[in-house]
Amino acid sequence: MDLAILIKALILGVVEGLTEFLPISSTGHLILAGELLDASDERWNVFNIVIQTGAMLAVVWEYRARFFKVDVRLYRNLFVAFLPAAVFGLLFGKLIKENLFHAVPVALAFIVGGVVILLVERTPREHSRVESTQAMTWLDALKVGCAQCFALIPGTSRSGATIIGGMLFGLSRKAATEFSFFLAVPTLVAAGGYDLLKNRELFSASDLPMFGVGSIAAFVSAFVVVRWLIRYVATHDFKPFAWYRIAFGIVVLLTAYFGGVDWKA
Numbered sequence: 461m462d463l464a465i466l467i468k469a470l471i472l473g474v475v476e477g478l479t480e481f482l483p484i485s486s487t488g489h490l491i492l493a494g495e496l497l498d499a500s501d502e503r504w505n506v507f508n509i510v511i512q513t514g515a516m517l518a519v520v521w522e523y524r525a526r527f528f529k530v531d532v533r534l535y536r537n538l539f540v541a542f543l544p545a546a547v548f549g550l551l552f553g554k555l556i557k558e559n560l561f562h563a564v565p566v567a568l569a570f571i572v573g574g575v576v577i578l579l580v581e582r583t584p585r586e587h588s589r590v591e592s593t594q595a596m597t598w599l600d601a602l603k604v605g606c607a608q609c610f611a612l613i614p615g616t617s618r619s620g621a622t623i624i625g626g627m628l629f630g631l632s633r634k635a636a637t638e639f640s641f642f643l644a645v646p647t648l649v650a651a652g653g654y655d656l657l658k659n660r661e662l663f664s665a666s667d668l669p670m671f672g673v674g675s676i677a678a679f680v681s682a683f684v685v686v687r688w689l690i691r692y693v694a695t696h697d698f699k700p701f702a703w704y705r706i707a708f709g710i711v712v713l714l715t716a717y718f719g720g721v722d723w724k725a
Contacts, residue, residue, distance in 0.1 A: 468499045469670045473511055473677025480515040480648075480678070481641060481685050483577060483620030483701045484708075488566040491614055492712065495563060495723055503662050505561070507674060509655045512648040514675030515682035519641045522686050527645070533594070534642065540598050541605035541639075542646045548609045549651070560614055563723035564716055569615025570709030577702035580624050589630030593639045596631070603629040604639060608647070615709075618647065624698070633693045641686060 475493050479486040490508040494500040499507075520527055526534060559565070590596055607625025611618035619640050626636030656663075715721040 465670055466673050468497050468504075469507070469511075469674040470677050471497065472499065472504075472508060473514065473674035474681045476508065476511050476674070477515050477518070477678040477681025477683075478685055480512060480644070480682055481519075481619050481689060483573075483617050483623055483698055484705055485566075485570065485573070485615050485617035485620065486512070486515075487611075488570060488615035488617070491561055491566050492563060496721070502659065505557070506655050506659045506662060507670065510652040510671060511674040511678045512644075513652045514678030516645050516648040518679050518682035518686055519644055522683065523638075523641065526642075533596075537593075537596055537598060537601035537639075538642060538646055541601040541608065541643050542650070544602070544605040545608045545612065545647060546650060549612055552612065556612055556614070563712055563721075565613075566615035567709040567712035567716070569613055570705045570712070573616050573620055574702040574705030574709065577620065577624055577698050577705070580628060581697050581699050581702070585627070588627075588632035588635070590635055591632045593635050593642065596635070596639065600626075600629060600631065601639075604631075604636075604643065608643065618644070620698075620701075633697075634690070637689065637693050 472490060472493060475489050476486050479489045487508070491500070494504050494508065560569075590600055604622050604626045607621045607629075608618060609621075610616050610625075611621040622640040622643055623633075623636045626639060627633060631639065712721075712723070716723045
Protein backbone atom coordinates (compact mmCIF):
# COMPACT_ATOMS: atom_id res chain seq x y z
CA MET A 461 0.00 0.00 0.00
CA ASP A 462 1.11 3.54 -0.77
CA LEU A 463 3.05 5.09 2.14
CA ALA A 464 1.20 8.38 1.68
CA ILE A 465 -2.10 6.62 2.34
CA LEU A 466 -0.76 5.05 5.53
CA ILE A 467 0.51 8.43 6.73
CA LYS A 468 -2.94 9.94 6.12
CA ALA A 469 -4.52 7.02 7.96
CA LEU A 470 -2.15 7.57 10.90
CA ILE A 471 -2.92 11.29 11.10
CA LEU A 472 -6.68 10.76 10.88
CA GLY A 473 -6.47 8.00 13.50
CA VAL A 474 -4.71 10.31 15.93
CA VAL A 475 -7.25 13.08 15.24
CA GLU A 476 -10.10 10.62 15.88
CA GLY A 477 -8.66 9.36 19.15
CA LEU A 478 -7.81 12.81 20.50
CA THR A 479 -11.22 14.28 19.73
CA GLU A 480 -13.76 11.43 20.10
CA PHE A 481 -14.30 11.80 23.85
CA LEU A 482 -13.76 15.53 24.19
CA PRO A 483 -16.72 17.89 23.61
CA ILE A 484 -15.15 19.28 20.43
CA SER A 485 -16.51 16.93 17.70
CA SER A 486 -14.36 14.18 16.26
CA THR A 487 -16.45 14.08 13.07
CA GLY A 488 -16.00 17.80 12.54
CA HIS A 489 -12.24 17.57 13.00
CA LEU A 490 -12.03 14.55 10.69
CA ILE A 491 -14.00 16.30 7.95
CA LEU A 492 -11.72 19.33 8.13
CA ALA A 493 -8.53 17.25 8.42
CA GLY A 494 -9.68 15.08 5.54
CA GLU A 495 -10.15 18.11 3.30
CA LEU A 496 -6.69 19.44 4.20
CA LEU A 497 -5.12 16.02 3.51
CA ASP A 498 -7.09 15.50 0.30
CA ALA A 499 -8.76 12.52 1.96
CA SER A 500 -12.41 13.48 1.78
CA ASP A 501 -13.97 11.16 -0.78
CA GLU A 502 -16.49 8.45 0.10
CA ARG A 503 -13.80 5.86 0.91
CA TRP A 504 -12.16 8.15 3.43
CA ASN A 505 -15.53 9.11 4.92
CA VAL A 506 -16.24 5.43 5.57
CA PHE A 507 -12.70 5.00 6.93
CA ASN A 508 -13.27 7.82 9.43
CA ILE A 509 -16.39 6.13 10.76
CA VAL A 510 -14.84 2.65 10.96
CA ILE A 511 -11.75 3.74 12.92
CA GLN A 512 -14.04 5.08 15.66
CA THR A 513 -14.13 1.45 16.76
CA GLY A 514 -10.46 1.78 17.69
CA ALA A 515 -11.28 4.71 19.96
CA MET A 516 -14.20 2.75 21.42
CA LEU A 517 -11.90 -0.12 22.39
CA ALA A 518 -9.95 2.30 24.58
CA VAL A 519 -13.10 2.77 26.69
CA VAL A 520 -13.75 -0.96 26.85
CA TRP A 521 -10.21 -1.56 28.08
CA GLU A 522 -10.22 1.28 30.62
CA TYR A 523 -13.60 0.19 32.04
CA ARG A 524 -13.22 -3.56 31.47
CA ALA A 525 -14.23 -4.32 35.07
CA ARG A 526 -17.66 -2.76 34.39
CA PHE A 527 -18.14 -4.16 30.89
CA PHE A 528 -17.08 -7.73 31.55
CA LYS A 529 -19.27 -8.38 34.55
CA VAL A 530 -23.01 -9.00 34.43
CA ASP A 531 -24.35 -5.48 34.99
CA VAL A 532 -27.95 -5.68 33.81
CA ARG A 533 -28.72 -2.04 34.69
CA LEU A 534 -25.76 -0.76 32.64
CA TYR A 535 -26.61 -2.92 29.62
CA ARG A 536 -30.26 -1.87 29.79
CA ASN A 537 -29.40 1.81 30.03
CA LEU A 538 -26.97 1.59 27.11
CA PHE A 539 -29.58 -0.13 24.95
CA VAL A 540 -32.21 2.49 25.78
CA ALA A 541 -29.80 5.38 25.21
CA PHE A 542 -28.57 3.93 21.92
CA LEU A 543 -32.01 3.66 20.28
CA PRO A 544 -32.91 7.33 19.55
CA ALA A 545 -29.75 8.14 17.57
CA ALA A 546 -29.92 4.77 15.80
CA VAL A 547 -33.44 5.50 14.58
CA PHE A 548 -32.71 9.07 13.57
CA GLY A 549 -29.46 8.02 11.92
CA LEU A 550 -31.21 5.46 9.75
CA LEU A 551 -33.93 7.94 8.81
CA PHE A 552 -31.83 11.03 8.14
CA GLY A 553 -28.19 9.86 7.86
CA LYS A 554 -28.00 10.09 4.07
CA LEU A 555 -29.59 13.53 4.01
CA ILE A 556 -27.20 14.81 6.67
CA LYS A 557 -24.13 13.47 4.84
CA GLU A 558 -25.16 15.05 1.56
CA ASN A 559 -25.81 18.50 3.00
CA LEU A 560 -23.80 18.99 6.20
CA PHE A 561 -20.51 17.08 5.78
CA HIS A 562 -18.68 20.21 4.61
CA ALA A 563 -16.40 22.78 6.20
CA VAL A 564 -18.80 25.71 6.60
CA PRO A 565 -21.72 23.79 8.22
CA VAL A 566 -19.20 22.08 10.51
CA ALA A 567 -17.70 25.43 11.51
CA LEU A 568 -21.14 26.85 12.30
CA ALA A 569 -21.93 23.79 14.44
CA PHE A 570 -18.62 24.27 16.27
CA ILE A 571 -19.57 27.84 17.18
CA VAL A 572 -23.15 27.08 18.18
CA GLY A 573 -22.03 24.12 20.29
CA GLY A 574 -19.44 26.27 22.03
CA VAL A 575 -22.05 28.89 22.91
CA VAL A 576 -24.37 26.19 24.29
CA ILE A 577 -21.60 24.81 26.51
CA LEU A 578 -20.88 28.30 27.88
CA LEU A 579 -24.56 28.89 28.62
CA VAL A 580 -24.88 25.54 30.42
CA GLU A 581 -21.74 26.12 32.45
CA ARG A 582 -23.08 29.49 33.57
CA THR A 583 -26.23 27.85 34.94
CA PRO A 584 -25.79 27.29 38.71
CA ARG A 585 -26.05 23.66 39.83
CA GLU A 586 -25.69 23.28 43.57
CA HIS A 587 -26.46 19.57 43.64
CA SER A 588 -26.74 16.83 41.03
CA ARG A 589 -29.67 14.44 41.17
CA VAL A 590 -27.59 11.50 39.87
CA GLU A 591 -24.05 11.24 41.24
CA SER A 592 -22.92 8.03 39.53
CA THR A 593 -23.76 5.93 36.47
CA GLN A 594 -24.89 3.10 38.79
CA ALA A 595 -27.71 5.35 40.03
CA MET A 596 -29.08 6.14 36.54
CA THR A 597 -32.59 5.00 35.66
CA TRP A 598 -33.73 3.94 32.19
CA LEU A 599 -35.42 7.34 31.86
CA ASP A 600 -32.13 9.12 32.57
CA ALA A 601 -30.53 6.99 29.86
CA LEU A 602 -33.30 7.79 27.39
CA LYS A 603 -32.85 11.52 27.95
CA VAL A 604 -29.11 11.25 27.28
CA GLY A 605 -29.88 9.15 24.21
CA CYS A 606 -32.18 11.87 22.88
CA ALA A 607 -29.41 14.43 23.44
CA GLN A 608 -27.06 12.22 21.42
CA CYS A 609 -29.32 12.72 18.37
CA PHE A 610 -27.95 16.26 18.03
CA ALA A 611 -24.53 14.71 17.38
CA LEU A 612 -25.77 13.49 14.00
CA ILE A 613 -25.05 17.06 12.89
CA PRO A 614 -21.29 17.07 12.15
CA GLY A 615 -19.43 19.55 14.33
CA THR A 616 -21.87 19.20 17.22
CA SER A 617 -19.88 16.49 19.09
CA ARG A 618 -21.32 13.22 20.34
CA SER A 619 -19.44 13.58 23.61
CA GLY A 620 -20.47 17.20 23.98
CA ALA A 621 -24.14 16.45 23.34
CA THR A 622 -24.28 13.53 25.77
CA ILE A 623 -22.17 15.11 28.53
CA ILE A 624 -23.82 18.52 28.46
CA GLY A 625 -27.23 16.92 27.94
CA GLY A 626 -26.64 14.60 30.88
CA MET A 627 -25.67 17.52 33.10
CA LEU A 628 -28.82 19.41 32.09
CA PHE A 629 -30.90 16.34 32.98
CA GLY A 630 -29.43 16.13 36.49
CA LEU A 631 -26.34 13.95 36.14
CA SER A 632 -23.15 14.98 37.89
CA ARG A 633 -20.27 16.03 35.66
CA LYS A 634 -18.42 12.76 36.29
CA ALA A 635 -21.52 10.57 35.80
CA ALA A 636 -22.38 12.34 32.54
CA THR A 637 -18.81 11.98 31.28
CA GLU A 638 -18.54 8.29 32.16
CA PHE A 639 -21.93 7.44 30.65
CA SER A 640 -20.87 9.29 27.50
CA PHE A 641 -17.83 7.00 27.38
CA PHE A 642 -19.99 3.90 27.85
CA LEU A 643 -22.56 4.97 25.26
CA ALA A 644 -19.77 5.32 22.70
CA VAL A 645 -19.38 1.52 22.64
CA PRO A 646 -22.70 0.49 21.02
CA THR A 647 -22.96 3.74 19.06
CA LEU A 648 -19.54 3.60 17.40
CA VAL A 649 -19.63 -0.14 16.78
CA ALA A 650 -23.04 0.11 15.11
CA ALA A 651 -22.08 3.16 13.04
CA GLY A 652 -18.79 1.66 11.88
CA GLY A 653 -20.20 -1.77 11.12
CA TYR A 654 -23.22 -0.40 9.27
CA ASP A 655 -21.21 2.02 7.14
CA LEU A 656 -18.55 -0.56 6.27
CA LEU A 657 -21.16 -3.15 5.32
CA LYS A 658 -23.12 -0.66 3.23
CA ASN A 659 -20.00 0.47 1.35
CA ARG A 660 -18.03 -2.79 1.28
CA GLU A 661 -17.68 -2.64 -2.52
CA LEU A 662 -15.37 0.39 -2.11
CA PHE A 663 -12.71 -1.69 -0.35
CA SER A 664 -10.57 -4.76 -0.81
CA ALA A 665 -8.17 -6.84 1.29
CA SER A 666 -5.35 -4.48 0.29
CA ASP A 667 -7.01 -1.75 2.38
CA LEU A 668 -6.57 -3.66 5.66
CA PRO A 669 -3.23 -1.96 6.52
CA MET A 670 -4.93 1.44 6.20
CA PHE A 671 -7.68 0.44 8.62
CA GLY A 672 -5.16 -1.21 10.96
CA VAL A 673 -2.95 1.87 11.20
CA GLY A 674 -5.91 4.20 11.70
CA SER A 675 -7.59 2.03 14.32
CA ILE A 676 -4.42 1.49 16.37
CA ALA A 677 -3.64 5.22 16.30
CA ALA A 678 -7.21 5.97 17.40
CA PHE A 679 -7.00 3.43 20.24
CA VAL A 680 -3.72 4.74 21.67
CA SER A 681 -4.62 8.43 21.49
CA ALA A 682 -8.15 7.83 22.82
CA PHE A 683 -6.82 5.81 25.75
CA VAL A 684 -4.67 8.77 26.79
CA VAL A 685 -7.61 11.18 26.49
CA VAL A 686 -10.06 8.98 28.43
CA ARG A 687 -7.72 8.68 31.42
CA TRP A 688 -6.92 12.38 31.35
CA LEU A 689 -10.52 13.57 30.97
CA ILE A 690 -11.83 11.70 34.02
CA ARG A 691 -9.17 13.38 36.15
CA TYR A 692 -9.87 16.74 34.49
CA VAL A 693 -13.62 16.82 35.17
CA ALA A 694 -13.02 16.25 38.88
CA THR A 695 -11.77 19.83 39.26
CA HIS A 696 -12.54 21.70 36.02
CA ASP A 697 -15.48 22.71 33.82
CA PHE A 698 -15.81 22.58 30.02
CA LYS A 699 -15.46 26.29 29.28
CA PRO A 700 -11.97 25.94 27.70
CA PHE A 701 -13.40 23.48 25.18
CA ALA A 702 -16.25 25.89 24.43
CA TRP A 703 -13.86 28.75 23.67
CA TYR A 704 -11.73 26.42 21.56
CA ARG A 705 -14.80 25.43 19.54
CA ILE A 706 -15.80 29.04 18.95
CA ALA A 707 -12.28 30.14 17.98
CA PHE A 708 -11.74 27.12 15.72
CA GLY A 709 -15.09 27.62 14.00
CA ILE A 710 -14.39 31.32 13.38
CA VAL A 711 -10.98 30.50 11.87
CA VAL A 712 -12.57 28.01 9.47
CA LEU A 713 -15.27 30.49 8.43
CA LEU A 714 -12.69 33.25 7.87
CA THR A 715 -10.43 31.04 5.79
CA ALA A 716 -13.43 29.88 3.78
CA TYR A 717 -14.60 33.44 3.18
CA PHE A 718 -11.24 35.01 2.37
CA GLY A 719 -9.86 31.98 0.52
CA GLY A 720 -7.03 31.19 2.92
CA VAL A 721 -7.83 27.49 2.61
CA ASP A 722 -9.42 25.81 -0.40
CA TRP A 723 -12.29 24.15 1.47
CA LYS A 724 -14.13 21.99 -1.05
CA ALA A 725 -17.49 23.10 0.30
